[in-house]
Amino acid sequence: MLKNVPSTRPFVVRLLTGTLVALTLAGVGGQTRADSPDTTTPPRSMSMNDIPFADYLRRFDYDERVAMKIQLPELLKLYAEGQVQLIDIRFNEEYAAWRVGIGRHIPLNELPDRLDELDPNKTIVTMCPHYDRAEIARLFLTLKGYQARYLTDGMLGLADYLRGDKARDYMARIATETNTD
């Protein structure tokens, strides 16, 4: 999984502020590149845990390609164990039409302003009917420093999977849990 390790920060800041600024700072102050973050101001939208998109892409590898996704069996297991926070990121009209009985609803366009509802100690799993918008949400949360994955099976897969006796057994299982969200 990706971690925003401090050692990458000078490199990252150079990317953000532009090579010219970084070179100027290094030349005038005689600073090493490691000192430059202290003298530059990140864009206002950035916070300490943010991962610059370009940096994320440069580190994207086969492991991350697998780690960013989650399939139903693992999701249902981790959710029942209280290790996952499940987020339905569909629009309000979609949520009004139908919803799943587990997880919480935060529309994708409200996600940037509702990060305080997320549990940083859990893996955040995003879901939408299929998976395209869930992946946008997953990427955003990852860049915000969260452990985030998207449900490849989508909400339609979840609805199809949890029917009949599987629905009965799973709801009975999580009824005894208090740490699910």
Add this chain to the structure above:
Amino acid sequence: MNDPLDDLAAGIDPARMGQAKISIDAFIAAHNQGEAELIDIRVAEETAVWQVNIGLRIPGPELPARLDELPKDKLLVVACPHTDRSNMARSYLVARGFNAKYLQGGLLGLVDRLKGVGAQDICLDR
């Protein structure tokens, strides 16, 4: 007087199967006109997992005891995740004298249809 089940059996004909089922778009149109009622016949544990926010929820096994809850003046559109249980329930309701069809494509087809901007096509206020 004919036994309704005999009439049902006599209707098992390709040309007449359209009478037994309704497409999702046709259902949405009829629902928005107030002419059709969705009957979600999944069992309680299933409706706890995910809910469609229109229509009635009457588990299939409870249908015989709860016929009085069904509207008489509307087309009853019976639905389950796919179509096997809804088809059985639809046959039962027709045999009991109701105007009923099963939802082609099932509830999964319906919620797939109601994704994104499609969610705004269903009238939730009725």
